[in-house]
Every structure is written in structure tokens, then in C-alpha cells.
Amino acid sequence: MAEKRQWSVLAQHLPHHGLSLLCSGLPPRQQTGVCGSGQWSRNAHQNRVSAIIFSLAAEWVISTGHDKCVSWMCTRSGNMLGRHFFTSWASCLQYDFDTQYAFVGDYSGQITLLKLEQNSCSVITTLKGHEGSIACLWWDPIQRLLFSGASDNSIIMWDIGGRKGRTLLLQGHHDRVQSLCYLQLTRQLVSCSSDGGIAVWNMDVSREEAPQWLESDSCQKCEQPFFWNIKQMWDTKTLGLRQHHCRKCGQAVCGKCSSKRSSYPVMGFEFQVRVCDSCYDSIKDEDRTSLATFHEGKHNISHMSMDVARGLMVTCGTDRIVKIWDMTPVVGCSLATGFAPR
Template identity: 65%
Template sequence: MAAEIQPKPQTRTPVLLNKIEASQDVVNTAVIIPKEDGVISVSEDRTIRIWLKRDSGQYWPSIYHTMPGESSPLMSYWAIPRRQEWKCLVSLIVLEFILSEDYNKMTPAQTYQAHQGRVTVVLFVLEMEWVLSTGQDKNFTWHCSESGTQLGLYRTTAWVSGLQFDVETRHAFVGDYSGQVTILKLELDSCSLVTTFKGHTGNVTALCWDPVQRVLFSGSADHSIIMWDIGGGKGTAIELQGHNEKVQGLCYAPHTRQLISCSSDGGIVIWNMDVTRQETPEWLDSDSCQKCEQPFFWNFKQMWDSKKIGLRQHHCRKCGQAVCGKCSAKRSTIPLMGFEFEVRVCDSCHESITDEDRAPTATFHDSKHSIVYMHYEPTMGWLLTSGADKVVKVRQTRCLLRQRLDRQPNSDLFSTNWSFDQSQIFSHQIFFRVELIEGRPISEKNISWICSLIQE
């Protein structure tokens, strides 16, 4: 049995596996339990529930717990051999629980008096045994998870709405309501400011860190996503424009190098990040159109001299030049620059854009509810979305993430003219032989990568 790579993409959608509709209020946070058919959810009604799939095929809560206080909690979950731990944020404190192996009991383990305002984000770093948290008091703190003592504190300029951490370099990425991302170097009892990224016009709503490629993704209420290439050391920032509403969540699939994003209008976008993207140009300033030299409406001197009425200024998204409406009447997508929707371009740039340049680098899907939170479990390929309709949906995305094999592969990996033979299939383990038509070599790393995509 042979499978041949197709040069054209196929239309695929995430497969809806199940719904959880028993919540009485909006679910703020929900996570898929790795290697289990279960979900942990935290709702606006201050309830914490652990849902396990029963023989009937439906999810029923094995634990139903109501948290104290008036504020609705948030959550962070992680699994450790022989025990499952998770943090729950309630009002001013961070609570730690240990779950039993059968997920029928949770035991309080630690309490962190972390903030003077409502806690907004919590993150546990297993390698460091640190608990990072932020709150509406504009404080970013980190605690020792073993002793519960506070190790350090940093005062931010605005409420923090996104938090990521790089274990190797001990850098914390902090996104806030001012639209900026602050990078901090954490030590055992102190921290230092490294730099600040400014690119969003709205508040940062989501952060996602890829430690392998050393790339940070930030989503914002301005509907945009920015990819900050930190590992490249050149300060490159790539914009991704594919949403019509506020970006609510970002997840990264490292094996296929695809970014999953969602927005409040229910849109789910899967971006191919294994292509060479281009940085958007800065918009140029000019008192007249840089194509036809007609004055803009504030250029009174040129309007008087030429006896012409000033025009409105626009900008070409491809070259960044200041142009008038007549010289930029055409529209085009520019996927490699992150513009998956049609945008304004000048006439000369429109002529230079080929059909190949317009080939999409992202796929778009409808979750059919207004997304509040998203979680991706890479070991299972499951994508969870929580909506404003009080429903939690679980989808299978493996067929979607494999779709990049059917799209334009990287030239340094393989061409579209190759196939693989599945010679033996035993116990879900697939042995295959790669046959190259043109005799081009494929490294062992790339063969392992291909194998991870086709194995269940």
C-alpha cells in the first residue's frame, strides 16, 4: 500500500469528538487530562469539575467542588509521575491540589498568599519548582512550590494577561493590557529587565512560546498575532492577520510546526509556520502620493501651487509607501507577509504578486461558538474550546495537522515527487521505506518527523 503526496491541499475540518454541556455558567478555563479521556474545568460559578468519559460516551463529573470567595477561579494543570497536581487561582490566593490516580479525589497541598488583587495568570515550572503568577495588583511574583515562600516580585505597568517561561534561559515573557510584552531574566530571589516588545495596538490576550525555534507568539485584542523571532537575534517581528475579532488563545504544535489560534467570533486558524515569512514594512510618511505625487489634504502649499484638492493618504501593505486611493485601488492577499485576507496594495505591487505568492499558508475553521478559552493536548491531538454558550467542545485535529504534508513542503526536506510504502503494520507501529523519485537525501531527523505525523 503506497501513499503519494498530493501538491494541492484537501479540505479538512476538526472532528468533533464530544461536548460537555452540563455547566451552569461560562467555563473560564478547561484542560484535557493527558493520556486520559477526561477534562478539568473551572467555571464562573466557582465550581471545579473533573469530567471523565463514561461507558455511555458522555462526560460526567467525578469531582464537583465549589471554591470559597466571590471571584471565579482560574487554573493551571500538570502531571507528575504517580501524582497529578494543579494550581487554582481564587481571588487573592493561589491554591494547589493533588489529584488521586483515579481522579475521584483532590487533596489541598499548598496555599500561596500571592497578590493584593485578583490573580489573572498562573504558571508552574516543574524543572525549577517555581510557581509564577500575576494579578490585577500589577505584581508578577514567583514562589517556591516546595516551601510556599515568595522568591521575588516585579511591578508591571499594567494588568498582566499573558505569561510564558523559558526554562533554559530563565526568561519570563509577560504580556499586559498596554499591548506590550516584557522580557524578564529571573534569578532565585531577583529579576532584571531585558527588553520590551511593542507592536500591538490592543491589549495582549495570549502568549505562546516555542523553546525549540525560540519564537514567541503574542495575540491581541487588535485581532493580530505577532511572531517575535528571539532566537534569530535580529529583532524580526512577523505579523499574522487572520482573525476578525479578539484573539483568545494560542497553541503550538511542535512536530508539525503549526500554530493554532482562536478568536472570540469562533474562528480557529491553523498556521503553517514552516515557511519562510516576510516582515511587514514600516509605513512611510509623505506629504504627497509617492506614486502620482498628488498632494495629501494637509499639504496646503502644494494644493495652492497646483490648484488641486488634497487627497486622503493610504498605505500599501506590501511596500509601505504612502499612496492615494487612485494608486491603491486594488486588493490582494499576501500570505507570506501574514495577510490571509485581502488588503490594500499599490498598482505596481499588485502586478508583482503572482498566484504562487497568493497561495494560502493557513486554514480556517468555525467552532460554532464564541470562544473564551482554548487548550491543545499534543500527545492526543485534541483541541478543546470553551465558549460563551457554556459549552466545552473537544475536537480531534490530527488529520488537520497532517495536512501540511499535502501542502507545499519545504524544498530542503523533500519535493512533492516522493512516496512511502507501508511494508508492515503491527500493534499500531508502522514500518515504512522512503522511496525517492529524484534521488534526493532525507535525513534521519526528517524521517522521524514524517513517521510522527502518520502514526496514530
């Protein structure tokens, strides 16, 4: 069973009104900001601002909003440099300062990788894997890993670097994943969900990719037809069955051939999921050992931020509560000494 703990809260502040830096995130038609050359005001977005990043090297402010666009502006002149539009609301943003790549998640469940130029941009690729809107992103420029959390309660790790195209699925939350933070030194991922769940994932282990779901007109175990396979049902004089999928092998199976459930943490399944009978028999007891710890935040978490050097975490929620957490029992004091926990 996955371990559940409750950390000590160092401080909490009740009257929180959702203010943020630089932009308020409210839907006025004109957003304002402050830069080195003085105050400036431009029509950066025509709707709610969802994310904003400042690049000191490029002297850009990059932002996304519910007007379905990402924009980048010059902080020196205040001029709009470029915009790129999407088909859905842009919900979150990450930026690689060295390559000027921007990662934009949207409400359709897609993540778009853009190469930003001074007055233009180009679409590098689109990442598709979530079944719900993207709620948060985290980019690790050292290992070149992108983590995404979504309203489908799952997290996906995208390997943008050496092993291009490799993805890992993490499922341990029971509600929308709202915030992520990857601790590169200790190889741990911290995630928070809107139901107050806080998870710490051990990413310093060899994990398996979840398989692609296979499609078939009949069960790939017992060969009974599925309910849309009219011809086989007529030939065999049997009723069609509902199609399911084994989370471990990806095969299309009927309910009778996938009647058991099991966790499989090495593939990211921290709670029990549907597996076919043969896969269930192949999973050993040690394979069910959890690779994450789960904790109860006891408030509706909407955002999280980490002070890695001191091992502190701040969470704020829609309940207008801000909590400061001591993370050292989980991530260890090794963050200050430089030694990873084993």
C-alpha cells in the same frame, strides 16, 4: 480563497463554570495553592489572576494578574520571592525553564521579557508590534520562537533566537485571538479566536516580513499632497488627500493610487488588504495561494489546549461549552510517527 472546514466534535459538555487549576482566577484578595510541603496561603495578587506557571526545577509558582504585576513564589516555603510591576494589567504569561526568562503580555499591547532571579529580576527588552491588548502567548523553546495573539485580530511571531528582531505578521482572524499552540514537529501553528474561528498556519514555508509603514507629506506614487500639507496645497492650488499605506511595500499612498485589494499569504495577509497599484500588478495568482486553513468552531472560544501526541484539541468558551476535536485530518497522524506532512 482560504479553505474553510468543520471538524467532527468528539465530545461536548454543556454545564461549564470556568474552574481552573490551582487558582480560580476570581478577584479575592488572597489566593491559595497546594505545594509539596503542604498547603500554603499568601497574598500573591490583589486582583484577578490571569496566568500561572509552575517550575519544578526552580520550585517556583509564577503568576500574573490584573494588579499589574508578575510575581514568583517558592513552593517549598510559600514565601514571596519577587514582584515586578507594569503600567497595565498583565494578561498572559510564558516561561522558559532553562534560562528563567518570563514573557509577560499586557493590556497596552506590549510584551516584556524578564530575567527572573531568586530575589530580583531585570528587564531584558520590550516587544512592541500589536495595536491591541495581548490575549495569549506561546513559547517554543526549541526554535526559540514566541507567538503572540491580540485583540487587534492578529498574530505576531517573534524570533528570539538566531535571527533576533525578525517578526512575522499573521492576519486571518476576524476577532480577538484567544489561544495559540505551535506544533514544533509539523511546523504548524493553531490559533483560535473569540468568534469561533480556528486557523491552522503552515509555518514550514519561507515567509516575508511585513514592511514598516513609511511617512510622507505627499503620496509617494503621484506626489499629491496629504491634507495636512498646507504649503504644497497652497502652491499647487489642490485639495489635500487622505493618507493610506500599502501593506506590501509600506509606502504612504493616496486612495486613488491604492484602489485595489489583494491577499498576500506569504506576508501573512490571508484576506484582502490594501495594496498600491504597482504592488497589485506584481502579485501573481500563485502568490495568492493560502498558507493556512480556516475552520468554524461554532462557539465563542476563550481557551484552547492541544494533546499533540493523540492529535486532539479541547476548546472551551464563554457559552459554557467544552468541545474535544479530532485534529488528525489537519495535522495528520505524523505526530505519533515523527514524520512531517508534505
